[in-house]
Amino acid sequence: MAEIPDRISPLDGLFEPGDFGAVTNSPGVEYSQRLCGALVQVQAWPGTTGKVEAVLKQVLGLPVPKARLAHMKDETILMSTGPGRWLVDDEMEGLEEKLRKALPSDLGALTGLTHARVVISVSGEKAEWVLSSGIAMDFHVNAFPGGGVQLGHHHEIGVTIHRLGANHFELYAFTSLAHGLWHWLTHAGAEVGYRVT
Amino acid sequence: MKITCPYCGERDHREFTYRGDATAIRPSIDNTSLDDHQAFVYDRKNTAGTHRELWNHTSGCRTHVVVVRDTVSHEIFSCEPVGPFAKQLARNVAKLKGAGA
Ligand SMILES: [Zn+2]
Numbered sequence: 001m002a003e004i005p006d007r008i009s010p011l012d013g014l015f016e017p018g019d020f021g022a023v024t025n026s027p028g029v030e031y032s033q034r035l036c037g038a039l040v041q042v043q044a045w046p047g048t049t050g051k052v053e054a055v056l057k058q059v060l061g062l063p064v065p066k067a068r069l070a071h072m073k074d075e076t077i078l079m080s081t082g083p084g085r086w087l088v089d090d091e092m093e094g095l096e097e098k099l100r101k102a103l104p105s106d107l108g109a110l111t112g113l114t115h116a117r118v119v120i121s122v123s124g125e126k127a128e129w130v131l132s133s134g135i136a137m138d139f140h141v142n143a144f145p146g147g148g149v150q151l152g153h154h155h156e157i158g159v160t161i162h163r164l165g166a167n168h169f170e171l172y173a174f175t176s177l178a179h180g181l182w183h184w185l186t187h188a189g190a191e192v193g194y195r196v197t
Numbered sequence: 198m199k200i201t202c203p204y205c206g207e208r209d210h211r212e213f214t215y216r217g218d219a220t221a222i223r224p225s226i227d228n229t230s231l232d233d234h235q236a237f238v239y240d241r242k243n244t245a246g247t248h249r250e251l252w253n254h255t256s257g258c259r260t261h262v263v264v265v266r267d268t269v270s271h272e273i274f275s276c277e278p279v280g281p282f283a284k285q286l287a288r289n290v291a292k293l294k295g296a297g298a
Contacts, residue, residue: 046281067204067289082258083204083282083289136209143206151205153212153256 007035009118010175011182017197021190028126028192031185034119037075038095039172041111042103044084052108056086059102070149070162079149079162084108087149087160087172089119117160118178120185123168126192131169133188135159141166157181198271203278203286204258216251218242219263219279245269251279260286 009015011033019027044052053064062078064086065071070079075091088095096112103110122131132139134154144150146165153159157180160172173181186194198210218241224233248268254260260282265274278286 049285067292068206083260083285085258136211138207151257152208156256158256 007115009033009035010178011118011120014179014182015196019193019195020186022193024193026193027124027189027195029122029124029130029189030195030197031189032121032197034121036089036114036117036119037091037093038088039090039113039117040088040096040099041081041113042086042088042099042108043082043111044108045106046084048107049084052084052103055099055102055107056088059098060088065147065149068149069147071147077162079160081149081151081160087113089172116175117172118175120171120173120178120182121168122171122185124195125167126189127167127169130185130188130192130194131161134184135161154181154184157184198273200252200254200262200264200273201276202254202257202260203262203276203290204260205254208254208257210252212254212256213252213262214255216253216261219249219251247274 015033021027042052042056056062056064056078060073060076060078062071062073062076065078065080067080070077072078077089079087079089081087088099096110096114100110128139135152137150137152138144144163146163148163150161151158152161157177158174159181162170162172164170171181199207200210200213201207221237221241223237224230228234245268247265249263249265252262252264254262260278261280263277263279266272267274278290
């Protein structure tokens with residue numbers, strides 16, 4: 001088998017560690033990036049939602065979250081992203097194969113997105129403020145609580161947002177559009193100061 | 198203009214794609230009348246007032262919704278899920294309303 005080359009983030013070369021923007025005692029927001037070991041979208045057919053939920057629960061060992069919520073365990077995140085649709089993020093490779101074996105095509109459709117997304121972490125006291133400045137959705141914790149998942153966009157750049165806590169978000173960005181999203185985040189963060197780690 | 202998606206909640210209309218008149222019904226495949234097919238593809242009333250139309254939440258959950266909108270004032274009167282997951286979504290709408298979203 002041909003050797004698989006190391007994965008390269010679309011943000012490599014742009015992601016420069018350091019403090020930027022407004023100079024304060026501590027930066028308002030902190031950015032970091034990561035690649036998923038495996039990222040898989042699961043879509044049930046109309047009428048198979050219950051069966052797919054049972055398979056996900058069994059394979060991942062996680063309860064299936066209700067609409068717009070996520071459940072996490074160890075290195076696995078299971079997110080509800082639409083009717084009969086989930087996104088599974090796993091630090092370990094091989095999840096897609098495992099799910100393919102457990103989910104025959106008469107139960108649902110699997111789409112491998114491992115190489116199609118980069119995850120940008122946005123945290124800090126001003127994280128909500130920074131994201132609100134360019135993504136038109138209600139970020140108030142009552143509408144978008146910790147453990148919540150929302151899909152939206154920043155100027156046509158689609159993004160899936162997982163809120164881990166009041167001041168911590170993970171953005172699943174399209175690799176092909178990650179440059180654009182990152183560019184905006186640096187401008188939006190400049191006003192409050194941002195740290196890249 | 199804001200559209201309340203039955204899955205995601207209230208969102209800016211720019212997250213949605215306009216999919217046209219929801220009352221236009223595609224003629225049956227057995228119907229060989231060119232006029233009927235022509236009418237389905239091209240003939241629209243261009244209503245000034247209440248209009249039933251399809252939108253897709255392209256930047257969100259990709260659900261299709263039927264929106265009833267006033268084309269003059271852009272007031273939106275209702276937004277209902279359609280398609281194979283409509284029933285499941287209708288239950289979600291009740292929860293969204295309960296949560297005040
Ligand atoms: Zn939606």
